[in-house]
Each structure stands twice: as structure tokens, then as C-alpha cells.
Amino acid sequence: MNKPSTAAALAFALGTSLALATASAQAGEMKDTMKDAKDMESMEKCFGVALKGKNDCKAGAGTSCAGTSKIDYQGNAWSLVPEGTCAETASPTSPTGFGQLEAFEEISS
Amino acid sequence: MKTSITSESLSCGAPAQAAQAALAELPVRAGASLKPDHFQYILNHLPDIGFFEIHAENYLVDGGPFHHYLTRIRERYALSIHGVGLSIGGESPLDLQHLDRLADLIDRYAPAVFSEHLAWSGHAGFFLNDLLPLPYHRATLQRVCDHVDQVQNRLKRRLLLENPATYVEFSSSNITETDFIIEILQRTGCGLLLDINNVYVSSTNHIRDPRAYIDALPPGTVGQIHLAGFSQEQDGAGAPLLIDSHDAPVAAAVWDLYDYALCRFGPVPTLIERDGNIPPFEVLQAEVRLADERLNSDALRGRRS
Amino acid sequence: MSEQDDFVTALLDPEAPLPRDLATWNGSDPATRFAVYRNNVTVSLIDALADTYPVTQTLVGERFFRAMARLFVQKTLPQSPVMSRYGAAFPAFIADFEPAGSVPYLADMARLEQLRTQACHCADAAPLSTARLTQLLSDTQTLPQQRVALHPSAQLIRSDYAVVSLWAAHQDLAELHRVNPCTPEQALIVRPGLDVEVIPIDPAMYRFLEQLLGAASLGRALEDTCLTHPDFDLVAALGLLIQRGLIVDLPLETTT
Missing domain, CATH: 3.90.930 (Outer Surface Protein A; domain 3)
Structure with missing residues (x-):
């Protein structure tokens, strides 16, 4: 059971969305039109660009029939410190970001 | 013991082998591994190349870019499909679901060749993602033949089985690798995918004569040839240990052995395999041309049917 | 235990004894040669995870990532030869992996990357x-x-x-x-x-x-x-x- 207003809201929203889609397809300027209409573009405003994955056709691992001469070093994750970009990220509790040595000493002690 | 010959020293006077041509449904030319890095280049430039080869397991997905590009490339090129996951040498029963998926993939893309390895890669429901070696004796021979029969019956086509690159041997082995392979070919009717790099790598690793290996194989059984690059390590005693790494150009010694094999088997569709350090397509294509030149050499002319 | 049981056990556990059946032409210790297979299995599976989780790796650096992935690989072998499916349980592993605790968003980043790979190959x-x-x-x-x-x-x-x-x-x-x-x-x-x-x-x-x-x-x-x-x-x-x-x-x- 739906409220009568639900049907009306859906009809209005669907009609508006379709009209915008048709208009933008005709204008060939989909994004500008949609931006005016406070559409999904606004949800991406924090990045300024539509997010698109890179190198998608490589996504995930593939199989190979080759061997490797790369030797897996016997690194012990329990004694290693993350040394990647996590340290560049601001952290509210620490000016130097996440992934600090202190945190690991705490865990290993 | 490394052997080397120059192409001038080759003399191939034997008559053309009709059986060889009948086996080879791929064009008797050189082809290349199909890599996602090159999908777009290939469709944009349509390079002149004999065929492409894919690893089946990379395409056992429901949809997306892999199928999109392969469909378009298949419309324009001959294709061979190379499996890495059937574990034909495994003690465990074949994964029937995997075999069904392979059958679907083969139906969809109608490759000229489907090949797999004389090796095992799965055990007790787990996949190890490497081609592991097996000892050569009566029991393993029976197991491999049973699995090859099962695959050929399910896929309703002839399988090409690839000789392995190995790093260890087994004290329980009492059949040579070539005799083992010949017996499989005779019992199951499958063909041989002769990986020249694997012959060279295994021969070096176990101090065998790579030419004797080629000489031991009967003409008329080789449906396809693989060429690839290896890398070099050392074993526990400092002896050379070659790794079948597919991440480098084909080595000079392997080209020499290729010439020697062509002399014995006649021209055979030949793949330049590359799985790591993928170069721009033009670089790979230049290597493919080197193989084409050898396939078209004067020494082999007249042996093409 | 079958021959291949022994082989697999030795592949995955460097402390386990080598399969007894191994032989080398020069009588050298087969351990060096067998290590090629150990590396092939472990490195290829770690590489597979690195392919699927590139940002996760960048966040903590390659050394940390590979050491963490190695522990995952040892307890979670693929169950299918289709490698694009491998590692779906990796985000959950990271969530429980204490040394990564100082990067509290690491597991969620892995989840995002896992979903991307899944979407890529979806129907x-x-x-x-x-x-x-x-x-x-x-x-x-x-x-x-x-x-x-x-x-x-x-x-x-x-x-x-x-x-x-x-x-x-x-x-x-x-x-x-x-x-x-x-x-x-x-x-x-x-x-x-x-x-x-x-x-x-x-x-x-x-x-x-x-x-x-x-x-x-x-x-x-x-x-x-x-x-x-x-x-x-x-x-x-x-x-x-x-x-x-x-x-x-x-x-x-x-x-x-």
C-alpha cells in the first residue's frame, strides 16, 4: 500500500529525469544540463570530475603459465611499519597521519 | 651442455609432411600472446599477425572488457586457447565445473587449438597457480591418459598437450619425459604443443641434450610451438637453473633450437609467449616476425603443404 | 598422505620437509630447486592480490602489503583457477589483521577495490x-x-x-x-x-x-x-x- 503522494512524487521525478535525459541527449551537453538540474553531478562536486576507473580491462589478477624468478622475501608483517601514502593522510588524533611506528609498538608489546 | 648451430648449417631435405599440415588448423605462421595492454592497439592498427593466444582462465568471467575485446579481435584473427588450470597431471579428479566452463568458452570463440599442460596445478580442491612437475612412471602415465581422454571426450576435440619446464626430477621416475609424452600421444590421440623454451630450460636444468629431446619426438605430432624467454638462477651446487619466466625476449639458444625443431617437424604455427614485462605491441610483433622469417626460410621451403 | 599432499604441504610451509621423491642430477640440495616452486606459488598469489588491490598496497607500501598478503596466501589458497576471483576474503582478513590497525580504513579500501574487480568481470x-x-x-x-x-x-x-x-x-x-x-x-x-x-x-x-x-x-x-x-x-x-x-x-x- 502506497500513499497517493508516493505515486505523484515518482511520476514527477521520473518524468523530470526522463525529460532531462532526452533534452541532454538532444543537446549533447548532458553534463551542463544536468548540473543545472541539481542532479548526480552535484554529488561528485567534491572531485570536480566524474570518477572513472583507470586501466579497467586489467582489473584483477590474471593467470599466466610462467614461473617467476622473483624471490618472495620473508618479511614479517608483525614487525613492519606501513610506509605508504597512509602517512600523508591527515589524522584528527595525530598531525603526522595514520600508520605510525608508535601504533605498531603498542600492538606488538 | 649448451649446443648451438647457425641457420646456415641447417639442411632440411626431407619431403613435406602432410600429416603435420592436417594437424595444424592455425595458419602456419607466428602468433602472439594476447594481453589486455594491447587490446586497443590491436583493434586500432589491425597488425598483420598469424594468430593470437589467450589463457582460458582469464576469460572465464561473465562479461566486461575481456569478452568485449576478445569478441572483436576474434572476428579478425585466428585464435588458440591455452588452459593453465585443468591440472591434467593431478592426483585429484578433474574439476568438472571448470571443464564445463572451458567447453562453453571454446563453443563461444571456436579456437583452432585448445592446449593444456603436462603438469598439475590443483590439489584437493585448491588451485596453486603454478605448473607443478610429476614423476614419470606407469601410474602417473595412466592418470594423465585418463585425464586427457576425459578432457577430449568432454570438449569433443583434440587436445594439444604441452611439455613442461621443470626444476626438479623425481627418483621414482623410470620413463624419460619424451617416452612418457609419446605414450600419451599414442594412447589418447592428443597432439603435442612443443614448447621449445621448456625443452631448453628443462634440458639445461637436468643436463640433458635438448636436440636429443627433439630427435626423440615423432614427426607429425607437433600441432603448435611455443617460444618464450627465460631467466637464469643457480641451484644449490651453483649449476645453472633456468626459470621459464616468459618475461624476456626469446634467447638466442632457443632460436637455434627452434630452427633445429623446424628442420625435424617442418613449419608449425608458432607462438611468441609473453606474460611479464609486457613490451609495447610493436616489440612483440618484431619477435613474431623473427619467427615468421624462420618459418619461411629457404631451408624449410618446399616442406609447406 | 599422497605424493601430491606432501608436495603441497612443502610448497606452502617452508618448515615442512621436502617431498622425499625429489632428485637432482648433480646431487645438489633439492631445496634450492624446490624453492622455485615455492616462490612461483606464493609470489604469483601475492602478485594476484597486488593486482586486485593496488590502492590498498599504495596506502601501506609494498613491503608491508606483501608481507600481509603472504600471511593471507598461506591460509587462503584459491579454490578456482579463475584468478580474477581470488582474494575476495582479503578485505575481511585485513580487518582482523592487527598490524594494519593503525590504518583503520585499510579494510574498507580493500573492499572498494574488491567490488571494482567484481564489477569489471560481471555480466x-x-x-x-x-x-x-x-x-x-x-x-x-x-x-x-x-x-x-x-x-x-x-x-x-x-x-x-x-x-x-x-x-x-x-x-x-x-x-x-x-x-x-x-x-x-x-x-x-x-x-x-x-x-x-x-x-x-x-x-x-x-x-x-x-x-x-x-x-x-x-x-x-x-x-x-x-x-x-x-x-x-x-x-x-x-x-x-x-x-x-x-x-x-x-x-x-x-x-x-
Whole structure:
């Protein structure tokens, strides 16, 4: 059971969305039109660009029939410190970001 | 013991082998591994190349870019499909679901060749993602033949089985690798995918004569040839240990052995395999041309049917 | 134990004895040669994880990532030769992996990357035409009962951390140092064509799409979303779905 207003809201929203889609397809300027209409573009405003994955056709691992001469070093994750970009990220509790040595000493002690 | 010959020293006077041509449904030319890095280049430039080869397991997905590009490339090129996951040498029963998926993939893309390895890669429901070696004796021979029969019956086509690159041997082995392979070919009717790099790598690793290996194989059984690059390590005693790494150009010694094999088997569709350090397509294509030149050499002319 | 049982045990555990059957032509210790297989298995599986989780690796650095992946590989072998499926349990492993605890968003980043790979290889589906969707307007009374099937690749992610912005920053789409990682974020991950898209969405949109993906009717999804998010922008939501071609079917509502 739906409220009568639900049907009306859906009809209005669907009609508006379709009209915008048709208009933008005709204008060939989909994004500008949609931006005016406070559409999904606004949800991406924090990045300024539509997010698109890179190198998608490589996504995930593939199989190979080759061997490797790369030797897996016997690194012990329990004694290693993350040394990647996590340290560049601001952290509210620490000016130097996440992934600090202190945190690991705490865990290993 | 490394052997080397120059192409001038080759003399191939034997008559053309009709059986060889009948086996080879791929064009008797050189082809290349199909890599996602090159999908777009290939469709944009349509390079002149004999065929492409894919690893089946990379395409056992429901949809997306892999199928999109392969469909378009298949419309324009001959294709061979190379499996890495059937574990034909495994003690465990074949994964029937995997075999069904392979059958679907083969139906969809109608490759000229489907090949797999004389090796095992799965055990007790787990996949190890490497081609592991097996000892050569009566029991393993029976197991491999049973699995090859099962695959050929399910896929309703002839399988090409690839000789392995190995790093260890087994004290329980009492059949040579070539005799083992010949017996499989005779019992199951499958063909041989002769990986020249694997012959060279295994021969070096176990101090065998790579030419004797080629000489031991009967003409008329080789449906396809693989060429690839290896890398070099050392074993526990400092002896050379070659790794079948597919991440480098084909080595000079392997080209020499290729010439020697062509002399014995006649021209055979030949793949330049590359799985790591993928170069721009033009670089790979230049290597493919080197193989084409050898396939078209004067020494082999007249042996093409 | 069979021969291959022994072989596998030795492959995965460097402390386990080598298979007894190994032989070398020069009598050298087979351990060095056997190590090639150990490396092939372990390195190829770690490489597989690195392929699927590139940003996760960048966040903690290659050394840490590979050491962590190695522990995962040792307890989680693939169960299928289709390697693009391998490592689906890696995000959960990271969530429980104490040394990664100082990067609290690491597991969610892995989850985002896992969903991207899944979306990449998911089944294809063509979007419904706007003409077909326009037909729905001919009977607006039944519109609330209408269900919409979204593209099969569509999946949602929600995190207490800014994993969507952090992921974008690693695609050069945002500046890393400007991201406050402690901001909750949501995204729709979908592959309507060949490219996987990571579309940031607000909590209301998340709720609405969650309902649709759970096969709720349009009316039910709207009412449910408005209960918790009175400011929900339905025009924007349907605009997104239509504009990106994410509606692929209109199944009939079987229950009311």
C-alpha cells in the first residue's frame, strides 16, 4: 500500500529525469544540463570530475603459465611499519597521519 | 651442455609432411600472446599477425572488457586457447565445473587449438597457480591418459598437450619425459604443443641434450610451438637453473633450437609467449616476425603443404 | 598422505620437509630447486592480490602489503583457477589483521577495490531505452508497485572513513592531503559499459539504492528512504540511474 503522494512524487521525478535525459541527449551537453538540474553531478562536486576507473580491462589478477624468478622475501608483517601514502593522510588524533611506528609498538608489546 | 648451430648449417631435405599440415588448423605462421595492454592497439592498427593466444582462465568471467575485446579481435584473427588450470597431471579428479566452463568458452570463440599442460596445478580442491612437475612412471602415465581422454571426450576435440619446464626430477621416475609424452600421444590421440623454451630450460636444468629431446619426438605430432624467454638462477651446487619466466625476449639458444625443431617437424604455427614485462605491441610483433622469417626460410621451403 | 599432499604441504610451509621423491642430477640440495616452486606459488598469489588491490598496497607500501598478503596466501589458497576471483576474503582478513590497525580504513579500501574487480568481470546488460521508461508514465497509479532491475554489476559500499575520496586521490582525481579520512562516505560501484565507475553518493541515495537492489518496489524504496532521510532528492536519484543507463529491466512486482 502506497500513499497517493508516493505515486505523484515518482511520476514527477521520473518524468523530470526522463525529460532531462532526452533534452541532454538532444543537446549533447548532458553534463551542463544536468548540473543545472541539481542532479548526480552535484554529488561528485567534491572531485570536480566524474570518477572513472583507470586501466579497467586489467582489473584483477590474471593467470599466466610462467614461473617467476622473483624471490618472495620473508618479511614479517608483525614487525613492519606501513610506509605508504597512509602517512600523508591527515589524522584528527595525530598531525603526522595514520600508520605510525608508535601504533605498531603498542600492538606488538 | 649448451649446443648451438647457425641457420646456415641447417639442411632440411626431407619431403613435406602432410600429416603435420592436417594437424595444424592455425595458419602456419607466428602468433602472439594476447594481453589486455594491447587490446586497443590491436583493434586500432589491425597488425598483420598469424594468430593470437589467450589463457582460458582469464576469460572465464561473465562479461566486461575481456569478452568485449576478445569478441572483436576474434572476428579478425585466428585464435588458440591455452588452459593453465585443468591440472591434467593431478592426483585429484578433474574439476568438472571448470571443464564445463572451458567447453562453453571454446563453443563461444571456436579456437583452432585448445592446449593444456603436462603438469598439475590443483590439489584437493585448491588451485596453486603454478605448473607443478610429476614423476614419470606407469601410474602417473595412466592418470594423465585418463585425464586427457576425459578432457577430449568432454570438449569433443583434440587436445594439444604441452611439455613442461621443470626444476626438479623425481627418483621414482623410470620413463624419460619424451617416452612418457609419446605414450600419451599414442594412447589418447592428443597432439603435442612443443614448447621449445621448456625443452631448453628443462634440458639445461637436468643436463640433458635438448636436440636429443627433439630427435626423440615423432614427426607429425607437433600441432603448435611455443617460444618464450627465460631467466637464469643457480641451484644449490651453483649449476645453472633456468626459470621459464616468459618475461624476456626469446634467447638466442632457443632460436637455434627452434630452427633445429623446424628442420625435424617442418613449419608449425608458432607462438611468441609473453606474460611479464609486457613490451609495447610493436616489440612483440618484431619477435613474431623473427619467427615468421624462420618459418619461411629457404631451408624449410618446399616442406609447406 | 599422497605424493601430491606432501608436495603441497612443502610448497606452502617452508618448515615442512621436502617431498622425499625429489632428485637432482648433480646431487645438489633439492631445496634450492624446490624453492622455485615455492616462490612461483606464493609470489604469483601475492602478485594476484597486488593486482586486485593496488590502492590498498599504495596506502601501506609494498613491503608491508606483501608481507600481509603472504600471511593471507598461506591460509587462503584459491579454490578456482579463475584468478580474477581470488582474494575476495582479503578485505575481511585485513580487518582482523592487527598490524594494519593503525590504518583503520585499510579494510574498507580493500573492499572498494574488491567490488571494482567484481564489477569489471560481471555480466553485461543493456540499459532500457528512455522510450521504454517513458511508457511507465502512462499509468502513474501503478508506478509505486514497479520494481526496477539495476545493472548486474551495481554494488554499494559504505564506510565510516573517506575511502571513496581516498581512492579518488590515488587516481589523481583529488588531493590526498585535503581528504579528512574520518568522514563517512558511500559510493555506488557499477560498470554500465566497459569502465568501472565509482560514484560517490549521499546516505539517502545509498538507502534508496539499497532498497532497489533488494528488489523493493519504487514506492516502497521511496517511502522507506524518506522515513530516515526527509531531504532525499528523488529527481537526482532517478536522474543518476537513467543518465548512466543503470536501469536494465522492469520486473513485475510479485508481492505487494
